[in-house]
Amino acid sequence: MKVLELFVEYKHYYITGIKITILLSFLSLIAGVLLGTLLCLLKMSKIKLLSTVSTIYIEVVRGTPMMVQIALVYFGSYVIMGMSMDGFFAALIAVSLNSAAYVAEIIRSGIQSIDKGQWEASRSLGLSNKETMRYIILPQAIKNILPALGNEFVTLIKETAVASTIGVADLMYASKIVQSNSYQAFNPLIVVAVIYFMLTFTLSQLIGVFERRLSHSD
Numbered sequence: 408m409k410v411l412e413l414f415v416e417y418k419h420y421y422i423t424g425i426k427i428t429i430l431l432s433f434l435s436l437i438a439g440v441l442l443g444t445l446l447c448l449l450k451m452s453k454i455k456l457l458s459t460v461s462t463i464y465i466e467v468v469r470g471t472p473m474m475v476q477i478a479l480v481y482f483g484s485y486v487i488m489g490m491s492m493d494g495f496f497a498a499l500i501a502v503s504l505n506s507a508a509y510v511a512e513i514i515r516s517g518i519q520s521i522d523k524g525q526w527e528a529s530r531s532l533g534l535s536n537k538e539t540m541r542y543i544i545l546p547q548a549i550k551n552i553l554p555a556l557g558n559e560f561v562t563l564i565k566e567t568a569v570a571s572t573i574g575v576a577d578l579m580y581a582s583k584i585v586q587s588n589s590y591q592a593f594n595p596l597i598v599v600a601v602i603y604f605m606l607t608f609t610l611s612q613l614i615g616v617f618e619r620r621l622s623h624s625d
Contacts, residue, residue: 424581439506446511468508498570517548557614
């Protein structure tokens with residue numbers, strides 16, 4: 408009961424945290440998809456330099472913690488530009504760059520799942536590789552990867568909790584404020600854990616429904 412009372416008393420902090428968490432995750436996913444598509448195409452390029460640069464970027468980003476990446480962007484902005492960057496904007500950049508590396512692999516898997524015979528059929532119709540990718544392969548790949556992108560959104564909602572370390576007023580930051588105001592260390596974390604679970608569980612169920620509808624439409 409104390410946990411429920413705590414949420415009711417400090418609900419404005421938690422509601423603000425929910426909005427910031429969802430906004431940060433959604434915008435990061437959009438930017439991650441755009442950059443990830445570019446990284447995927449570069450990695451699949453026949454130009455060795457472009458493929459190598461893309462591969463190195465993906466491996467480095469996937470091999471380092473998001474907390475380190477957020478700190479590098481946030482504190483690095485002062486080193487490089489001589490001015491402090493807004494916490495939300497720094498987190499958005501870092502999370503977007505992180506998501507792009509994972510999305511690039513998701514898109515690459517989606518493209519490679521398309522039957523190679525469609526490339527050959529496209530060539531026989533006189534389409535160039537660029538036209539084949541744009542009009543034949545990518546539309547089908549997008550349909551295959553939509554559920555995976557939904558799961559990436561769920562993952563981002565959880566992982567963006569580290570943005571609170573640079574002062575972004577997300578759910579975790581809200582719990583810190585409540586801890587300070589209520590002099591309770593444990594119960595505010597229970598409230599946040601329940602909220603995270605409700606968000607991710609609901610989204611996972613919606614993604615499952617969407618995925619089943621896609622499979623029925625095939």
